[in-house]
Amino acid sequence: MFGEVIANVMGNYRIYAAGVFFDRYKFENDDGSVRELFGPWAFRRQGAFYAEDQAGYSSMYIDSDWFRQAKARHGANFFGIKRYKLRAYVRSNPKGTSAVRHEFFPIIYRAAPYEVGFWTKPHFRCDGKVDAWVMTYVSPFFGLDSLRTRLEFRGVTTVDVPLSFLELNQCPMPFSVPNAFKNTARCDYLSTKCAPQAGFLFMRGSYMCTCRMGFEYWHSDGKFWIEGSLLELEYEKKRAGIFSRFDHLTCRRGQASALYQGYVPIFLSVSVLVLLKVV
16 A cells, blocks of 8 residues: 555656545455554655554644544445446566456446545645645545445545645636635626636636637637636736726627618618608
């Protein structure tokens, strides 16, 4: 298990720490004995990688908010868990020119997809090891009970990602989406709609406002959308009471629809005149 968490940290530079935390009496050793707690955790510091067992801490990890929240959600609720099938092969010779099936083929298991997990609030991990502002992604994992007849909650896995490597999504989202930055975009929702822009790490304004159907972009700057960073800047100017273009960064009504509506009265007037002459 220590190799697993170290591999997670070494395999992705965006991950500062990773851990696997078992619930009480859910980890079984090779000899069949059971441990009360087992929490292998790995982290990086100054280019080196370390691992330790957090079960030996004076404050137990099972009392942490993220562990208790995951257990409260999935201790007896397995909604959203997906079934996976792994067809594993092993090399039958050193060159790997042929492969034979694994002893257990196929391997079928159930695991939580990304949507089942959750992100914690931004926090500063001040433990003398990571010492950085991070957000922790927490996901539960499951296994069969002692009778191997039903699924049960076994523990959680965590990944610590620094805020500087995360992207903000300020666009509107349903209330059920756990995003502290949702619904904060400055788009004019009467004439535009919000779309996130990838590649801007932990930065306000990483979105664009595109025109809705029936509206058009009327600024001659070679684009067809309004930059979120520009909206954020102009909004701050407006709040400060200085000259700002914030109220003008919208899309205007499409000229084609306006001309079409203007043609209707003219067409009706001509039709009435023709009818009067005929009569």
